[in-house]
Amino acid sequence: MSEAITYGSYLRLPELLSLQEPRSDGPEHDEMLFIVIHQVYELWFKEMIHELDHASGLLDEGHPSKAAHTLKRILTILKVLVAQLDILETMTPLEFLSFRERLEQASGFQSYQFRELEMIVGRKRRAMVDHFPQPEVRERLARRFEGRTLWDALLRCLSGHGFAIPSDALERDPTESVSENTGVQDALIEVYRTDPRLGELLERFVDLDEGLMEWRYRHVKMVERTIGTKRGTGGSSGAAYLATTLDQPAFPDLWAIRARL
Numbered sequence: 001m002s003e004a005i006t007y008g009s010y011l012r013l014p015e016l017l018s019l020q021e022p023r024s025d026g027p028e029h030d031e032m033l034f035i036v037i038h039q040v041y042e043l044w045f046k047e048m049i050h051e052l053d054h055a056s057g058l059l060d061e062g063h064p065s066k067a068a069h070t071l072k073r074i075l076t077i078l079k080v081l082v083a084q085l086d087i088l089e090t091m092t093p094l095e096f097l098s099f100r101e102r103l104e105q106a107s108g109f110q111s112y113q114f115r116e117l118e119m120i121v122g123r124k125r126r127a128m129v130d131h132f133p134q135p136e137v138r139e140r141l142a143r144r145f146e147g148r149t150l151w152d153a154l155l156r157c158l159s160g161h162g163f164a165i166p167s168d169a170l171e172r173d174p175t176e177s178v179s180e181n182t183g184v185q186d187a188l189i190e191v192y193r194t195d196p197r198l199g200e201l202l203e204r205f206v207d208l209d210e211g212l213m214e215w216r217y218r219h220v221k222m223v224e225r226t227i228g229t230k231r232g233t234g235g236s237s238g239a240a241y242l243a244t245t246l247d248q249p250a251f252p253d254l255w256a257i258r259a260r261l
Contacts (some may be wrong), residue, residue, distance in 0.1 A: 019039065020032060020035045020036060020039070021035075022035065022099070023099070024098065024099035027099070028095075028098040028099040029095075030091050030095040030096065030098065030099065031098075031099040033087070033088070033090075033091060034088075034091070034096070034099070037084055037087060037088050040084065041081065041084065041111075042111065042113055044077055044080065044081055045111070045113035045114055045116075045117055046113060047077060048074055048077055048078075048117055049113065049116055049117055049120065051070055051073055051074045051077075052074065052117070052120045052121070052150055053120070054070050055067045055070040055071055055074070055150060055153075056120075056148075056149075056150050056153040057153075058070060059150075059153040059154055059156065059157040060153055060156065060157070062157060062160055062161075064157055064161075064197065064198055064201045065197065065201075067157075067201065068200060068201045068204050071201075071204040071205070071207070071208055072204065074208060075204070075207050075208060075211055078208075078211035078212065078214075078215060079211070081215050082211075082214060082215055082218050085218045085219065085222050088222060089222055089225060089226075091226070093225075093226050096226050110132070112132055112137045112140070112141060115128045115131075115132075115141060116140065116141060116144050118250075119141070119144040119145055119147075119149070120144060120149060120150055121149060121150050121151070121208070121209075121212070121250040121251075122149040122150065122151045122152075122177060122178035122250045122251070123177050123178075123248070123250055124145060124149075124174075124175055124176060124177045125177070126145065126175075128141060128145065129141045129142050129145050145175055146174065146175060147174060148174045149174060149178065151178050151205075151250070151251055152170075152172070152174060154201075154205065155169055155170055155184065156170065158187060158188075158191060158198065161195070161198065163187045163190060163191055164183075164186070164187050164190070165183075165184060165187050166181060166183035166184060166187075168181070168183075169181050169183065169184045178250060178251060178252065178253075179252065180252045180253055180256055181253060184253045185253050185256055185257045185260070188202060188253060188254065188257050189257055189260055189261060192257075192261055202254060205251050205254055206251070206254050206255075208250075208251075209249050209250050209251050209254065209255075212250065213247065213248075213249070
C-alpha cells in the first residue's frame with residue numbers, strides 16, 4: 001500500500017529546501033536571500049513558459065478569450081517578478097560584495113529559461129543558442145529558435161477570424177525576430193475598430209510587452225544600484241549591456257499603430 005500524500009511529500013519539500021547552499025564562509029547572511037530570490041525567479045520563468053505555451057495553443061485552437069485569460073495570469077506573474085526586485089534591493093552593495101566573489105563565473109546571462117521565454121514571445125538571436133555549452137540546453141533552445149512564436153499564433157488566430165493578415169507575415173521565417181509590417185498594422189487597426197473582444201486580446205499583448213520592458217528596466221536599475229558600472233559576474237559588462245536591451249518591444253506593430261488609432 002502506497003504512503004498517503006502529504007503537503008511535504010507532494011511538494012517534495014525536503015529536496016526543495018535542501019537546494020539553498022551558500023558558498024561563502026560563515027556563510028554571509030545575505031547570500032541566502034540572493035539564492036532564494038534567483039531560484040524563485042527560475043520557478044516563475046518555468047511557470048511563464050508553461051502558460052505562454054498554453055496561450056499559443058489556445059490561439060491555434062481559435063479560443064482568443066481563453067488565451068486572454070491566460071495572458072492575464074502571466075501579467076500577474078510579471079508583477080511578482082518586479083516586486084521581487086524590491087526585496088533584492090534591500091541588500092546593500094557592501095552586503096552583496098561580501099559573497100560576490102563566490103559566484104565565480106555564474107551569471108544571470110546563463111539563465112536559459114529566460115532566453116527560452118524571450119524566444120517564445122518573438123525575440124530571436126542565434127547567439128542565444130550558441131551561448132550555452134550544455135548539449136541538452138542547446139537542443140532545447142534550438143527548438144524554440146526554430147519554432148513559431150506567440151506572435152505567430154496571434155496572427156494565425158486573427159487570420160482565422162477573417163482579418164487580412166498578409167501572407168508574408170503568416171509565412172515569415174520564425175528564426176527572425178518579429179519586425180514591423182505595415183500590412184499587419186492595417187489589420188490590427190481593423191481589429192480594434194470592429195471587434196472589441198479581439199481588441200482586448202491585443203491589449204493583453206501590449207500589457208505583456210510593457211511588463212517585460214518594465215522588468216528589464218527595474219533589473220537594470222537594481223544592477224546599477226548594487227554594482228554601479230563594475231563588470232558583471234561571468235565576464236559580462238553588467239548594467240551597460242542590460243541597458244542596451246531596453247526599449248526593444250517584442251510586438252513592434254502594436255506600438256507602431258498607436259498614432260493611427
